[in-house]
Amino acid sequence: MRLGADEQDSVVLILGAGPAGLVLANILRAANVPTVVLERRTREQVRQRARAGFLAPDSVAVLREHGLAAGLDARGRTHDRCEFRSPAGSVELRYGELGAGQPHTVYPQQDLVTDLIAEYLAGGGVLHFGTTVERIEDIHTDRPAVLARDAAGAEIRFTGHYLAGCDGARGISRTAVPTTIAASDHGITWLALLMQAPPAGEAVIYGVHPDGFAGQMPRTAEVTRYYLQCDPGARPREWSDWRIWDELARRLDAPGRPAPATGPIIERGLVRLRSRILDPIQAGRLFLVGDAATSISPSAAKGANLAIVGAQLLAEALIPAVRYGKGDALQRYSEQALPRIRRAQEFSHWMIDLLHPPAGYGPETAYRRELQRARLHNLATSRSHQHVFADNYVGI
Ligand SMILES: Cc1cc2nc3c(=O)[nH]c(=O)nc-3n(C[C@H](O)[C@H](O)[C@H](O)COP(=O)(O)OP(=O)(O)OC[C@H]3O[C@@H](n4cnc5c(N)ncnc54)[C@H](O)[C@@H]3O)c2cc1C
Structure with a gap:
């Protein structure tokens, strides 16, 4: 031809x-x-x-x-560990030693x-x-x-x-x-941030906070990814470095655990789940x-x-x-x-339910919040839940 x-x-x-x-x-x-x-x-x-x-x-x-x-x-x-922080405390899972290891x-x-x-x-x-x-x-x-x-x-x-x-x-x-x-639009939006700073410890940190999810994902020794749940209509530029540091510190706060570092935000974007x-x-x-x-x-x-x-x-x-x-x-x-x-x-989808506060008010929302607490409790206390989590978390 x-x-x-x-x-x-x-x-x-x-x-x-x-x-x-x-x-x-x-x-x-x-x-x-x-x-x-x-x-x-x-x-x-x-x-x-x-x-x-x-x-x-x-x-x-x-x-x-x-x-x-x-x-x-x-x-x-x-990387083999992650930590869940909530106002009830902190749970660290060494998933590299759980499930298939x-x-x-x-x-x-x-x-x-x-x-x-x-x-x-x-x-x-x-x-x-x-x-x-x-x-x-x-x-x-x-x-x-x-x-x-x-x-x-x-x-x-x-x-x-x-x-x-x-x-x-x-x-x-x-x-x-x-x-x-x-398809599902989960009605959840994250600010996706890159900070010029090392992570606070080696673990991925999931902050399960009533005001919204916050997360720390290590990337390199100098750069760390953070996520902050925000309003769907948020404009990333309206989030100053100071506001981001404050919000991360508040939502990732747990007694005796290291606070997230502060460093220049070198990239900010929105991710709609x-x-x-x-x-x-x-x-x-x-x-x-x-x-x-x-x-x-x-x-x-x-x-x-x-x-x-x-x-x-x-x-x-x-x-x-x-x-x-x-x-x-x-x-x-x-x-x-x-x-x-x-x-x-x-x-x-299970992770979305685990990490985000249920939207809304009233008994229905309160009920879903109770289920979220139960899931966190299972992860903290039940070995079999931890093994299943590890296999799903690392497996593909
Ligand atoms: C903030 C963030 C964090 C993430 N973190 C993780 C993580 O930790 N682990 C993980 O597994 N996943 C993560 N993901 C998801 C992951 O980045 C994507 O799933 C991955 O990039 C998918 O790869 P892909 O090759 O399918 O598509 P893409 O990486 O999107 O590549 C598609 C390419 O096609 C090109 N293209 C599009 N349209 C056309 C066209 N018409 N003609 C020619 N070229 C075209 C685009 O420019 C692009 O380069 C994350 C995503 C985001 C946004």
């Missing part, structure tokens, strides 16, 4: 250079499956986007198995993405930054295509044998899959991975992990299809991926 100057062909077209797209691209490239990655942002923008940090053991295993873990093995930190690895998402881009390009991978996919076509034929626009405004048509929609929660690919949508499960996550030759397949609230730090593990699942189905024309695993991709997605969503 001859292609025009504004037309390019490959085998697997990957939409989006986040964790899902880049893990998929690296695995396929190492298996000699030709890939092209299309990413609307510039390389610098992608490398600077601070988001996740907590990698589950299964995600780390995927990265190690495919030779993608040099950075996290060198600079990632093992596995820790997290803390490695900032932007560092992982930087490593994955470098690895892919060093191996000869093709990645078009500044290229926005505007339309998806022909997914029920053997040559699906996308229409994209590059940074100079030129339109390019890319064709492939398969499309991988790894373009995140606001991408275009999920709109091309006829699917049922199960929303969840969405699509079923199925494939149509014709288009397959969704990561946030494109499911939006999950960051309450249990599952999103990047679902993206990494889902990318491996799709790669393992694509390789036999491309090499030997064996498409059985591809046909089953959605049914294989969805149980893990549902389990992560269920645990994230």
Whole structure:
């Protein structure tokens, strides 16, 4: 087939250079499956986007198995404890010693993405930054295509044998899959903050406070992520550094426990807690991975992990299809991926109920507050609850 100057062909077209797209691209490239990655942002923008940090053991295993873990093995930190603080006191759980006895690895998402881009390009991978996919076509034929626009405004048509929609929660690919949508807007908003300061101790801290949730998530020795539940209409700029420090100190206060540090707030944004499960996550030759397949609230730090593990699942189905024309695993991709997605969503939802004060007044709200106290009490006192928590918290 001859292609025009504004037309390019490959085998697997990957939409989006986040964790899902880049893990998929690296695995396929190492298996000699030709890939092209299309990413609307510039390389610098992608490398600077601070988001996740907590990698589950299964995600780390995927990265190690495919030779993608040099950075996290060198600079990632093992993390195995979390603490729940409330006006009733503090409970620390060493989840690395509970359940299956596995820790997290803390490695900032932007560092992982930087490593994955470098690895892919060093191996000869093709990645078009500044290229926005505007339309998806022909997914029920053997040559699906996308229409994209590059940074100079030129339109390019890319064709492939398969499309991988790894373009995140606001991408275009999920709109091309006829699917049922199960969704929840939890009515909860967080200020998501990065503070130039070390964490107060090694633990993740969940502050379960009547005025709203507050959380501390260690990232590096110099930078810590904090969350503060706020009004849905809040404007991050209206929150001065002083107001943030005060609110964190109040909501994370517990007798005898270290107070959060104070340091310059170097990033402030809003995260609205929303969840969405699509079923199925494939149509014709288009397959969704990561946030494109499911939006999950960051309450249990599952999103990047679902993206990494889902990318491996799709790669393992694509390789036999491309090499030997064996498409059985591809046909089953959605049914294989969805149980893990549902389990992560269920645990994230449980965490939302655990961490946030029930909204409203009256006996109904008071009743739900009593249930929240019971859940915290179970975590503090029941070994079997602690084991189940640890398995769900670290597992993916
Ligand atoms: C504040 C915060 C903290 C978080 N903490 C954690 C955590 O600790 N652990 C965890 O597991 N998860 C966490 N998450 C979630 C995690 O960051 C996401 O789940 C993860 O980024 C999903 O990866 P992805 O590759 O599916 O999508 P993304 O990372 O969103 O990547 C999608 C890419 O597609 C590109 N794109 C979109 N549309 C187009 C288009 N039309 N054309 C071309 N390119 C396009 C985007 O620019 C983007 O680069 C957090 C999220 C937030 C916001």
